[in-house]
Amino acid sequence: MNSRSFVFVLLQRVDAAPGGESVFTRPLLDALRDVGELFQKRGMQKYDTVFLAPSLPTDDLRRQKRIDWGRVEQELRKDEWWGGPNRRGFRVNQERLLPKIRTLIGAKADECVVTVSGALITPPIGWSYALWDRVDELNAIVSLGPMNPRYWGLESEDRMSDVRVVKQRARAALSAVVGRQLGLEACSNVRCFLFEPVMDLVQLDRMRELGKEHGLSMPDDAHYESLDSDVSAAPDGDVGEEL
Numbered sequence: 001m002n003s004r005s006f007v008f009v010l011l012q013r014v015d016a017a018p019g020g021e022s023v024f025t026r027p028l029l030d031a032l033r034d035v036g037e038l039f040q041k042r043g044m045q046k047y048d049t050v051f052l053a054p055s056l057p058t059d060d061l062r063r064q065k066r067i068d069w070g071r072v073e074q075e076l077r078k079d080e081w082w083g084g085p086n087r088r089g090f091r092v093n094q095e096r097l098l099p100k101i102r103t104l105i106g107a108k109a110d111e112c113v114v115t116v117s118g119a120l121i122t123p124p125i126g127w128s129y130a131l132w133d134r135v136d137e138l139n140a141i142v143s144l145g146p147m148n149p150r151y152w153g154l155e156s157e158d159r160m161s162d163v164r165v166v167k168q169r170a171r172a173a174l175s176a177v178v179g180r181q182l183g184l185e186a187c188s189n190v191r192c193f194l195f196e197p198v199m200d201l202v203q204l205d206r207m208r209e210l211g212k213e214h215g216l217s218m219p220d221d222a223h224y225e226s227l228d229s230d231v232s233a234a235p236d237g238d239v240g241e242e243l
């Protein structure tokens with residue numbers, strides 16, 4: 001197992017409306033905290049959270065480490081980041097985007113940077129979508145867009161229920177990415193975060209634990225206690241795809 005520090009970059013779309021915290025923002029921060037707690041006993045030295053976002057309206061979020069949007073907006077608007085349109089918007093060209101993000105946030109050479117965004121990413125050939133991409137061992141992106149029931153036209157009447165679904169999926173996806181970036185082996189346990197390949201949401205939704213097959217200590221806490229906790233505290237806001 002590797003021992004690494006992580007930076008989670010929460011990347012909002014450049015056309016996201018300023019002045020409004022996304023309804024997904026706080027549940028996503030909760031998910032990141034859960035992932036941090038899970039892996040801090042298993043190789044993650046520490047993690048920081050960085051927002052690349054037009055604005056953050058509330059004081060407690062402002063205290064989070066954040067890069068000045070004005071400094072990066074010009075970069076983010078460059079065409080070279082975008083892989084072309086599909087029916088639901090534009091796809092990110094993650095192989096170009098992630099090195100740029102590394103530079104913009106001033107990541108250290110050995111830090112693992114995991115970008116989380118509502119943007120769609122370029123899937124492997126033959127795939128209609130991808131949930132994440134580990135471009136190399138230091139750079140990865142998790143795409144929340146397809147995790148949103150609204151993307152599939154399946155939104156529920158209770159939109160907090162959709163937020164809970166996105167949070168749960170984000171947590172599983174981040175656990176999969178972080179575990180693999182830490183050097184844990186992929187496995188064939190469909191309930192485990194390290195199962196591969198994950199080709200669709202059906203499989204992602206099965207992933208609830210770090211399986212005992214990895215021989216890690218403390219298997220009793222290698223799962224998330226409550227999949228739906230804390231979401232009731234989420235503020236009202238637009239259900240955008242940005243975060």
Ligand SMILES: [Zn+2]
Pocket residue numbers: 186187188189192193194195210211212213214
């Ligand atoms: Zn496993």
